[in-house]
Every structure is written in C-alpha cells, then in structure tokens.
Amino acid sequence: MMANPASSQPAIDYSVHSDTDLLLKIDQADESALGALYDRYQRLVYSLAYQSTGEPGLAEEITQDVFLRVWEKAGSYRADQGKVLTWIVSITRNRTIDMYRRQRVRPENNSLDWEELHPGEQRDGINIEAEVENSLQRQRIQAALATLPSEQRVALSLAFFRGYTHSEIAASLQEPLGTIKTRIRAAMQKLHQQLLNEDGFNVE
Amino acid sequence: MDTHESIHELIPAFALGALDPQEAELFTSHLAQCESCREEIASYQDLVGVLALAVPVRSAPPELKNRILSAAHPAQKSVHETHLQSQEKSEPARRSWTGFFQTVMPAWSVLSLLLIGMLAISNLRLTQRIESLEQSQPEFQTVNLRGTSSAAQAVGMLVISPDGQSGSLVVDRMPALADNQDYQLWLIKDGERTSGGVFHSYSNGYGVLWIHTDDPLISYTEVGITVEPSGGSPAPTGDKIIGGLIQ
Numbered sequence: 001m002m003a004n005p006a007s008s009q010p011a012i013d014y015s016v017h018s019d020t021d022l023l024l025k026i027d028q029a030d031e032s033a034l035g036a037l038y039d040r041y042q043r044l045v046y047s048l049a050y051q052s053t054g055e056p057g058l059a060e061e062i063t064q065d066v067f068l069r070v071w072e073k074a075g076s077y078r079a080d081q082g083k084v085l086t087w088i089v090s091i092t093r094n095r096t097i098d099m100y101r102r103q104r105v106r107p108e109n110n111s112l113d114w115e116e117l118h119p120g121e122q123r124d125g126i127n128i129e130a131e132v133e134n135s136l137q138r139q140r141i142q143a144a145l146a147t148l149p150s151e152q153r154v155a156l157s158l159a160f161f162r163g164y165t166h167s168e169i170a171a172s173l174q175e176p177l178g179t180i181k182t183r184i185r186a187a188m189q190k191l192h193q194q195l196l197n198e199d200g201f202n203v204e
Numbered sequence: 205m206d207t208h209e210s211i212h213e214l215i216p217a218f219a220l221g222a223l224d225p226q227e228a229e230l231f232t233s234h235l236a237q238c239e240s241c242r243e244e245i246a247s248y249q250d251l252v253g254v255l256a257l258a259v260p261v262r263s264a265p266p267e268l269k270n271r272i273l274s275a276a277h278p279a280q281k282s283v284h285e286t287h288l289q290s291q292e293k294s295e296p297a298r299r300s301w302t303g304f305f306q307t308v309m310p311a312w313s314v315l316s317l318l319l320i321g322m323l324a325i326s327n328l329r330l331t332q333r334i335e336s337l338e339q340s341q342p343e344f345q346t347v348n349l350r351g352t353s354s355a356a357q358a359v360g361m362l363v364i365s366p367d368g369q370s371g372s373l374v375v376d377r378m379p380a381l382a383d384n385q386d387y388q389l390w391l392i393k394d395g396e397r398t399s400g401g402v403f404h405s406y407s408n409g410y411g412v413l414w415i416h417t418d419d420p421l422i423s424y425t426e427v428g429i430t431v432e433p434s435g436g437s438p439a440p441t442g443d444k445i446i447g448g449l450i451q
Contacts, residue, residue, distance in 0.1 A: 034276055038269055046264035048256045063264050064272050069383070071276040072406050076380065082246050086253030093221070093256075094384040098434045114258045141258035159222040160255060166217065167224050181217065188216030192251050 019084035026074035034071055042067075044085070045092050051114070052096040052161045053105045062095045069095075097163030112157045114145055144194040152187040155180055215241060219248030349427065349448035355379045358409075358446045360429070368422030373413040378405045379445060381431060387445075388436045389413055392426040400427065402436035424450055 014022065014036030022040075025033035042063065049062035069091050077087055099105050145153065158164040158172060170180045214231045217223050223231060235241050344363055351358030360375035373389060381387070381404055389400035398417070405411030415421060428447035430440045 031273055031276060035269065035273055038272060042264045042269070043261055044256060046268075047259045047262045050262050051259040059262075060264060060268055063268060064275070067272045068275055072404070073383070075408075080246075082249045083253060085256075086250050089253040089256040090249070091383050093252075094434060097221075098384070101433075102435055114255075115260075138258050138261070141254060145255075145258060156220075159217075159220045160252070163221055165222050165224045166227075169222070184220065184222055185213060185216050188220060188248065188251065191255070192216070192248060195251065195254060196247065 020077075020079055023070075023074045023077050023084060026071060034067065037070065038067055041085075041088050045088060048089065048092050049096055052093075053099060055105070058099060058105065062092065062099065065095050066091050093160075093163065096161075100162050112161055113153070114142060114157075141195065144191050147194070148187050148190060152183045152190075155183040156187040159184060212241060212244075215244050216248050219245055219252055345422070345451070347427070347448045347450050349373075349375070349429075349446050351377075351446045352444050354443050355445040360446050360448070362415075362427060362448065362450070364421050364450070367420075369420045370417070371415050371421045373400075373403075373415060373427075374411070375405065375429070375446065376408075376410045378409040378411060379431075380409070381405070384434050385431050386434050386436060387411065387413075387429050388432040388440070389415065390428045390430065390440055391415075391417060391421070391424040392428065393419075393424045397428075397440055398424075399436060399438075402432070422450065426450060 012032065014033060017025070017033070017036065019037070019040070022033045022037045026037065045066050046059055046063045049066075050056065050059035053059055053062070066088065070088065077084065081087075096105075148156070155169050155173065158169045164172065166177060166180050166184065169175075169184070170177045173180070211231060211234045214223060214227060218228065218231050235245065344366060345368070347362040347364070349358075349360035349362060355378065357377045358375065358379065359377055360373065362371055362373050364371040375387075378387065386402045386404050388402050390397040391400045392398075398419075400415045400417055401413050403411055403413040417424075426447065426449050428440070428444040430442035430444055432440070432442055
C-alpha cells in the first residue's frame with residue numbers, strides 16, 4: 001500500500017511537497033501522496049464534518065467520501081480557481097449538505113455554529129500538537145466571527161454548515177428574504193475585510 | 205437585478221453557495237463575461253475555505269486512513285490489472301506452441317506432413333467441441349450505449365448476466381461532472397423510469413456501475429444516463445447524455 005519494503009528506492013519525503021504537487025501525484029495514482037494529503041487535511045475535513053453533523057459515524061463517512069473523491073478527481077483541480085484548502089473544504093461541504101438533503105443528519109444534534117458542540121466532553125483522538133499549532137489561526141478567525149452581530153452569524157451558519165439558500169434561511173428564521181440577503185452579504189464582507197491581508201487569507 | 209453593481213453584490217452569497225437557483229443562474233451567466241467578478245469570487249471562495257479552520261479541532265479515528273487507502277487502491281486500478289492479467293495468461297500458451305514447432309519439426313521433418321494432418325483433425329474436433337459447448341451454455345448479453353447530442357463523444361456498454369437478472373455498466377469519454385454532481389442510470393419500462401444506481405467517472409471520463417434492480421434487468425426496454433445532484437434524484441432532472449435499447 002504505502003512504501004514498498006522490498007523496493008530499493010529510498011522513501012520519498014512527501015512533507016516537502018506542496019498541496020498542488022501532491023494532487024499532481026495523486027492524479028498519477030500515487031497512493032503515498034494521497035496518504036500525505038490525508039495526514040495534512042484529515043483533521044480539517046473530519047472536524048468540519050463532525051461540527052456540521054454532530055455524529056462521529058457520519059463524520060467518518062464524509063471524510064472517507066471526501067478523500068476518495070480527491071483520489072478520483074485530483075486531475076480536475078485548477079490552481080487558478082482557488083487554493084487546495086478551498087477545494088477540499090468545498091468537497092466536504094457538498095458531501096455534508098448532501099447528507100442534510102438526504103435527511104441523514106438530525107439537525108438537533110448540531111449547534112450550528114463554530115463553537116464547541118459538546119463543551120467539556122472528552123474528545124477522543126485529539127492531537128494536542130495540532131491543537132496548539134492551529135489554535136492561533138483559529139483564534140483569529142473566531143475573533144472575526146465574534147465581531148458579527150448574532151443575527152448575521154446565525155444566517156451565515158445556516159448557509160455555511162447546512163448549505164441553506166437565501167430563501168431557505170428566510171423560511172427557517174421566518175424573516176423577510178431581503179433582510180437575509182443583506183445579513184449574509186454584510187457578514188461575508190466584514191469577514192473578508194478583517195481576515196484578508198497582503199498574503200491573501202494566509203492566517204498562519 | 206441586472207446592473208453590474210447589483211449583480212456584483214451577489215458575489216459573497218454565491219461563494220457561500222447561498223444563492224437561490226434563479227439568482228445563481230443569472231450570476232453564472234454574468235460571471236462568464238466579467239473578469240473582475242471572477243477574481244473577487246475566488247477571494248470569497250478562499251474566505252469560505254478559511255472559515256472551516258475555525259471549527260473545534262478533532263482527529264478522525266486512526267484506522268480511517270488505512271480504510272481510505274485500501275478503498276482508493278482498487279478504484280482506479282482494477283480494470284488495468286484485469287487487462288494485464290489476461291495478457292500474461294495468454295503469453296505462455298502462445299510461447300509453448302511456437303517452441304513445439306521450432307524444436308520438434310526440424311528433428312522429425314519426415315513426419316511433418318503427417319503431424320500437420322493430425323493437428324488439423326484435432327483442431328477440427330476442438331472447434332466442433334467449442335461450438336457445441338457454446339450452444340449449450342447461456343451467454344452474456346451486451347447492449348451498446350450511444351451519447352446523445354449533448355455528449356456525442358460518450359460511449360458505453362451494458363452487460364446483462366446470462367439469466368437476465370443483473371448486470372454491469374461501463375462508460376467512457378463521459379462529460380466532466382461538477383463536485384456536487386453524479387451520473388444516474390435510469391431503467392425504463394412502460395414509460396416509467398427506475399433508478400439503476402448512481403456513479404461517477406474517473407478523471408478520464410471512464411466509469412463503471414454494478415446495477416442494482418428489484419426486477420430482472422432484462423425486463424426493461426431501455427436505459428439512459430443523466431447528470432444529477434450528488435447522491436441521485438428520485439426521478440431524472442437532467443438531460444439524457446447517453447442511452448440504448450435493450451433487445
């Protein structure tokens with residue numbers, strides 16, 4: 001599967017490869033490159049799927065779907081249309097939203113926000129190093145989210161985690177459609193303004 | 205909602221996937237002609253990606269990686285491996301006959317005519333045996349599928365098991381799908397369309413589907429494939445891109 005022990009070839013250090021290089025290798029059916037990309041993004045994909053569904057089993061299923069999709073579709077990634085992170089998050093959101101449309105997610109299970117789903121619970125398999133490494137960028141994004149008025153944040157959450165459209169959000173919150181459009185636009189513009197810097201959205 | 209300024213305001217919601225279908229269509233057609241909107245949309249799409257970094261971090265169970273890697277392995281390889289295996293199997297057979305003629309014939313040249321005669325008789329008997337076996341054994345039925353005008357290059361084949369109950373589908377040169385789309389096979393009988401399964405192709409447009417159906421596959425008269433939202437639809441919503449008639 002991974003490195004072939006019988007091979008005399010030295011093992012390739014995939015950690016030095018960029019995300020785009022890994023996708024090129026995955027497109028050539030390099031399974032080790034898929035393993036390396038998995039190591040890089042599994043926490044992001046699993047965490048987002050878990051936060052959106054509130055169910056570990058569904059989060060695992062989504063994570064598996066996402067990386068098999070990456071395996072099959074690596075050749076369709078276009079660097080000029082966004083970062084690899086953006087592409088992977090988009091596949092994850094699509095798979096999760098699909099679970100909602102097929103009514104496999106119990107909406108009461110998730111808090112529909114970026115906050116801890118079940119505060120105080122013991123999280124299995126948490127990687128402390130990664131937690132520390134990512135905490136600064138997470139704090140910065142959470143700080144930006146915290147500046148949003150709560151009604152904007154609620155509308156944004158319904159779109160981000162459940163894939164609701166303007167009309168679906170308006171129906172769900174029983175608010176006028178125009179109000180929802182304004183809230184979504186204002187929330188996104190404010191986050192864009194706060195988080196975009198000269199390196200793009202490089203928040204590390 | 206037709207000035208550039210008002211369409212421009214749809215960018216954040218489009219990046220988030222929050223536009224209703226009619227607005228999304230309007231925006232997509234504008235996007236095709238507006239480079240400044242395309243640049244800004246990429247920036248907002250990156251923002252949506254970054255927002256995912258703010259969720260509390262959890263790690264997937266350690267065994268999930270191996271599960272994914274072992275599922276990824278056969279997905280693209282099975283067809284090529286089968287093809288190679290069949291080549292490997294036929295090679296030694298061909299070599300043994302060649303070797304036979306090269307070594308035996310010169311040494312027994314006097315008997316060569318006799319030997320050829322015996323081989324011819326043996327060959328005739330073998331051919332007769334194969335023909336009688338073929339007549340007594342049921343065969344797979346195949347149905348060629350042709351691309352419609354919206355995907356003229358697409359080709360495919362439906363293979364139906366000898367008992368007519370089940371089958372598999374193989375397609376090639378299929379049009380590319382968006383990330384949130386799948387192909388769906390429809391089995392048609394008396395004007396009614398039943399889903400035969402949802403699948404997607406690999407990056408080269410090649411795809412396979414093992415067909416699941418309650419009724420025998422042979423009981424349907426026609427098949428068609430449409431592009432549907434991920435996970436499939438209860439009834440076809442997209443145009444037919446490839447199809448064929450079951451005899």
